[in-house]
Amino acid sequence: MTEAIEYLQFVLAPQMLNGLTIGVAVVLVALGLSIIFGLLDVVNMAHGEFYALGAFISMSLYSLGVSFWLALVLVPLIVMPIGFLIERGLIQRVYQQDQRHVLTLLLTVGLSIIMEDAFDLIYGPNTMRPENPLPGSTELLGVIVPNYRLFLLAVGVATIVATWLLIYRTRLGAMIRAAAFDKHMTASLGVPVLRVYAGTFAFGVALAGFAGVLLAPIYSVFPTMGHDFVLLAFTAVIVGGIGSFYGAVLAGLLLAQIQAISSLYISPHWSDPLLFAIMVAVLVVRPQGLFNWMGRS
Amino acid sequence: MRPANPAVSAAAPARARRRLSVQHLVIAFPVLSLIFAGIGAALGETFYLRLATEALILAGLAISVDILLGYTGLLSLGQALYFGLGAYTAAFLLGQGAVGFWGALLASLALATPVALLAGLVAIRSKGVYFILITFGLAQVAAKTVYNTRELGGSDGLVGVPVLQADFGLFQVDLGSPVAFFLLMLALIMGLYVGLNYLMHTPFGRTLVAIRSNEHRVRFLGFDPWRYKLAAYVVAANVAALCGALYPMLRGFVSPELLYFKMSADAVITVILGGVGTLIGPIYGSVALVGLRTVLGSWTEHYHMIIGALFMLAVIFMPRGFAGLFDRDEGEPAQDGGERT
Numbered sequence: 001m002t003e004a005i006e007y008l009q010f011v012l013a014p015q016m017l018n019g020l021t022i023g024v025a026v027v028l029v030a031l032g033l034s035i036i037f038g039l040l041d042v043v044n045m046a047h048g049e050f051y052a053l054g055a056f057i058s059m060s061l062y063s064l065g066v067s068f069w070l071a072l073v074l075v076p077l078i079v080m081p082i083g084f085l086i087e088r089g090l091i092q093r094v095y096q097q098d099q100r101h102v103l104t105l106l107l108t109v110g111l112s113i114i115m116e117d118a119f120d121l122i123y124g125p126n127t128m129r130p131e132n133p134l135p136g137s138t139e140l141l142g143v144i145v146p147n148y149r150l151f152l153l154a155v156g157v158a159t160i161v162a163t164w165l166l167i168y169r170t171r172l173g174a175m176i177r178a179a180a181f182d183k184h185m186t187a188s189l190g191v192p193v194l195r196v197y198a199g200t201f202a203f204g205v206a207l208a209g210f211a212g213v214l215l216a217p218i219y220s221v222f223p224t225m226g227h228d229f230v231l232l233a234f235t236a237v238i239v240g241g242i243g244s245f246y247g248a249v250l251a252g253l254l255l256a257q258i259q260a261i262s263s264l265y266i267s268p269h270w271s272d273p274l275l276f277a278i279m280v281a282v283l284v285v286r287p288q289g290l291f292n293w294m295g296r297s
Numbered sequence: 298m299r300p301a302n303p304a305v306s307a308a309a310p311a312r313a314r315r316r317l318s319v320q321h322l323v324i325a326f327p328v329l330s331l332i333f334a335g336i337g338a339a340l341g342e343t344f345y346l347r348l349a350t351e352a353l354i355l356a357g358l359a360i361s362v363d364i365l366l367g368y369t370g371l372l373s374l375g376q377a378l379y380f381g382l383g384a385y386t387a388a389f390l391l392g393q394g395a396v397g398f399w400g401a402l403l404a405s406l407a408l409a410t411p412v413a414l415l416a417g418l419v420a421i422r423s424k425g426v427y428f429i430l431i432t433f434g435l436a437q438v439a440a441k442t443v444y445n446t447r448e449l450g451g452s453d454g455l456v457g458v459p460v461l462q463a464d465f466g467l468f469q470v471d472l473g474s475p476v477a478f479f480l481l482m483l484a485l486i487m488g489l490y491v492g493l494n495y496l497m498h499t500p501f502g503r504t505l506v507a508i509r510s511n512e513h514r515v516r517f518l519g520f521d522p523w524r525y526k527l528a529a530y531v532v533a534a535n536v537a538a539l540c541g542a543l544y545p546m547l548r549g550f551v552s553p554e555l556l557y558f559k560m561s562a563d564a565v566i567t568v569i570l571g572g573v574g575t576l577i578g579p580i581y582g583s584v585a586l587v588g589l590r591t592v593l594g595s596w597t598e599h600y601h602m603i604i605g606a607l608f609m610l611a612v613i614f615m616p617r618g619f620a621g622l623f624d625r626d627e628g629e630p631a632q633d634g635g636e637r638t
Contacts, residue, residue: 043426047375093613101426102372106569106612109374114604121599194588227558233436234430242426269445276438283423283431 011264013143019260020253024156027252029233030210031163031245033203038243039180039200042091042104046112047208047233048226053115054079054209055216055225056123059130068133072213073157079209083202084109084110091196091201101138112226119223129220152214159210160249167245176200229273232256235279241289250291318623322576323490330483336478347473348404350547352587353482356541358560358577359567360489364533365563367574368497369526370509371421372429375436378416379409379534381551386444386456388551395410398463398472398546405542406535413534418526420471425564433558440556454552472546482543486580489536494576496532499607504530572620 029051036044044050054075061071090111092105112130134147155295168171178186179196212225219225236255240247260269266274282290330349338345356528358380365371383405388397390404416459420431450456460473463481472478496502508513508522517521554560563586571582586604594599611618 073560090609090613097616098503102366102429103612105372105426106565107609109565110605110609113562113608114602117599117601117605121602206589216586228435231434232563234434238427238430259625267445269441272441273438276434279434280419280431283427284419287423 007036008141012261014145015260015264016257017143017145017149019257021152021156023024023253023256024153024160025211025230026232026236027160027206027249029208029213029229029250030240030252031160032207032234033230034237034240034243034245034248035167035207036201036204037162037237038245039176040087040091040104041101042201043101044201045105045108046115047108047205048230049112049115049119050079050083050205050208050225051212051229052221053082053205054212055210055221056119057209058216059123059128059221068217069131072210076201076206077208080202080206084198087198087201088194092197105212116223116226120215122224123223125221125223127220130216132217148217152218155214158205158228162292164245167225168211168219176256180210191279194218199269232259232275235275238279239282239289240291244289244291247289247291251289298567301634313319313574315499319575319577319620322581322620322623324445326577327483327572328330334476334479334483337479344367346479348587348591349584350475350479350482351544352584353479353486353580354540354543354547355536355564355567355587356580356583357489357543358537359571359583360486360493360576361533362564363568363573363579364493364529366568367576368509369505369529370512371526371530372565373432373530373533374429374558374561374565375432375434375614376537376564377556377558378432378436378439379413379537379543379555380407380544380560380564381443382412383440383451383538384544384555385455386538387542387576388458388545389449391458391461391545392455394459398461401546402539402542409534410531414527417530417534419602420529421523421526433440433561436556436561437558440553441559443556444553446504450552452553454554455545456550457477458549458551458612461546478547481529485543488577489539490580491538493532495636498577501525501528516531548610551637568618569608570611570618571614572618572622573616575618575620577618585619 003183024152024171030048032050033044033047036042036047039066050052057075057078058071061074062068066074090107091104094100094107098104132148133210134151135223137144137146140150164234165173175186175191175196178189183193186196215229219229232255235253237248239255240249240251253273256277259275278281303570333349334346336342337349345357358376361379362373362376365373367409386405386408387401391401396404416435420428420435424432444452460471463470463472470477470481472481497505503526504515504520507520508525512522541555544555567582567586568579569582570586571580572578588606589604590600593603615621
């Protein structure tokens, strides 16, 4: 009995907490992907690079003497106009064509190639790691938790809730949902649909950039940092149901938890194949995603 | 994104004129290549001949993407999976000395077919974006698994593939000779082009094109699109695996990079730049891209940015690619009259 409790306290609980913090970060990235797909029908293959962009901009800000706390606010504000311009200047150009799924996806693939190479050019290929702004740890119910992870958890959850409020409880959110539902009708009601599109894209990538700043002290910063993370986020979006808010949240938390707990028993090398197998199984059984009860047309 | 599409072309005279110009491209390629090989042989060149051979091998991967994207309407972002599968199978077996030239090719096809059948069963069941993301994820997972498998050389890959003699019965080709390998590869890629071009004009190929244009109507006509798509997927996988198997014979090694997203993305870039749905376009595209990469690479190591920018410009302004410039009568793709919502 004591062994079981000790196992729970020293092995399982910290691992699950790790999984929870990673899960919250995955949800931030996945939410952006899901919102962008749900509204614009665009699969943003460059989403991982926007996550990296956030982290790199924060590194530049630190070297200018900006504190972590200010960077946390500034980075999304910097990434957002970049996303806005990219959407208006590039992605909106191929909307009207009938193969826009493929075309927008190809555009974002090109964008990801350019961005990754630009990071390498500007910041170099080496791994950087910002200082942990909240060192030390706290004991919670007998489990020792690094302070920064607690902070990440709190900020992440707050951001997810704020995003939910924005989309489901504000006038702006109503415009976004209306534009996703029927853009011609929405446009005829006086909503600037194209600007809403660009704004939504900007908001989605800003979320990814925000996650980049938050995770940089844990995972460090390097040009290809977006790759691994975005695959997990894509998996979460697919498992949860593309375009579903709750789906992305639940699936992100669930998958990160599965990854964290499974790594206790199997080599972490196999956690990617495991998650992928789960995704494939979900697609075979429920192609619309586990949590997408409403189902998008 | 409208490919040259003989099946739906209406006006017969226009078709004759158009065919003529694409045919020029088809004839020009081997002629220019033979001239290039002749000059290379006369000068005793090695580097550029081997590079050109590599371009032809990568052209095979691009053709494999084109079968799916240009003829069936399926975008695969993980075609490098089959290229890598072929390359690793060949390298592994050749390294053990277990097989010769033909054995290696056959083994990679024999492995690619069941893998593609299995992956295709899952991927094609899922439509649209899901197909793209599954092919993407599958290749990523496979690349990571190979990277972490010590038996396959891990991050170093497999080295020490011997130089082969390809036995054609009447004559032998020494793959150690750059000219001979180049000519062999040229014959193979042109053979692939002719064979696949023929296949795409059979009822099977026409059905694929019909699926790309309107899957619903194909279903109403009594065809099962699913089977045709799966067949196209398996054919494409085999083309990629075959060319992949030739890679270690040329370079003497394989590494996990062959399965990475960059390989798959490069193949898609090649197809878009060369001309989607033409089969000959990707061959030109591959030569152009390998050439561009070498030229730019000698100036800067950050040439990906330039290629990425070119690719994005092509997607926006010239979605029918280089070979599309030669299809005069389909210059204005038919619009659906507003988009569907």
